[in-house]
Amino acid sequence: MLGSSTGRREGERVTGSVWESWATTVVFATTGATSLVLLVIRRGGVFPRVLQGLHALMSVGMIGMAWALPVPPAVGVAVYGIATLLLAALWLRSAGPRGRPIADHPTWMLAVHAAMMAAMVWMSLPGGHGTAHGGGHDHGMGMPDVQLAIGLALTVGVLAGTVLSVAEAVLCAIRTPPRWRAHVLDDAVAALMGAGMSAMMLSVVLM
Numbered sequence: 001m002l003g004s005s006t007g008r009r010e011g012e013r014v015t016g017s018v019w020e021s022w023a024t025t026v027v028f029a030t031t032g033a034t035s036l037v038l039l040v041i042r043r044g045g046v047f048p049r050v051l052q053g054l055h056a057l058m059s060v061g062m063i064g065m066a067w068a069l070p071v072p073p074a075v076g077v078a079v080y081g082i083a084t085l086l087l088a089a090l091w092l093r094s095a096g097p098r099g100r101p102i103a104d105h106p107t108w109m110l111a112v113h114a115a116m117m118a119a120m121v122w123m124s125l126p127g128g129h130g131t132a133h134g135g136g137h138d139h140g141m142g143m144p145d146v147q148l149a150i151g152l153a154l155t156v157g158v159l160a161g162t163v164l165s166v167a168e169a170v171l172c173a174i175r176t177p178p179r180w181r182a183h184v185l186d187d188a189v190a191a192l193m194g195a196g197m198s199a200m201m202l203s204v205v206l207m
Contacts, residue, residue: 020066021066021067024062024063024066024196024200025063025066025067027062027192027195027196028058028059028060028062028063028066028193028196029059029063030192031055031058031059031189031192031193031196032055032056032059032060032063034185034189035052035053035055035056035059035189036052036056038052038055038182038185038186038189039052039053039056041182042182042186047090050086050090051113052186054083054086054087054113054117055189055190055193057079057083058116058117058120058193058197059193061076061080061120061124062120062193062196062197062200065123065200066200073124073125073126075124076120076121076123076124077121077124077125080117080118080120080121080124081121083117083120084114084117084118084120084121087110087113087114087117088114090110091107091110091111091113091114094107094110095107095110105168105183105186105187106168108164109164109165109168109187109190111161112157112158112161112164112165112190112194113190115154115157115158115161116158116161116190116193116194116197118154119154119155119157119158119197119201120197122147122150122151122154122201123200123201125147143204148205151201151204151205152205152206154201155198155201155202155205158194158197158198158201159194159198161190161194162190162191162194162195162198165187165188165190165191165194166187166191168187169184169187169188169191172184172187
């Protein structure tokens with residue numbers, strides 16, 4: 001499970017209570033399981049399946065962060081960093097003069113995925129998702145200003161991507177003829193992941 005940080009003591013949760021940890025677990029278990037199903041049934045070649053696999057990876061990582069699983073920060077930074085570069089490369093490839101959308105998604109959706117994966121890198125850094133003490137948090141305390149500013153920028157990006165993903169899911173659902181249901185479900189998964197991730201990041205950078 002790729003989701004821990006030396007910024008808190010061993011056994012401390014990122015979230016402030018057991019209930020918040022369980023809520024995070026339910027959200028990301030849902031997105032992870034759905035992504036695995038879409039990975040199996042998805043049409044359109046290799047790249048759409050790669051995206052679903054990365055969704056599942058992020059979901060597992062977020063659950064790990066919620067429960068402070070003991071994974072060295074360097075492992076999370078390396079794995080999510082490589083995944084971020086992969087998604088950025090896919091985005092640039094799709095946005096190029098001869099590029100084509102992946103799985104019929106607009107090009108900006110790949111940028112949203114890359115921003116979410118970059119947020120995973122940030123949350124894997126020491127102090128990247130706060131520390132819990134007696135049900136509270138040290139929200140951003142002790143974190144370098146540059147790291148905090150990057151976290152805030154990523155939070156804004158993920159929030160914007162969440163709103164766009166919701167809009168994309170609604171538009172695809174109501175269009176005539178409607179999109180393939182799995183396409184709409186994929187957008188919904190991205191929106192749910194973005195909402196859960198934004199909530200965790202906001203609890204660090206703003207409070």
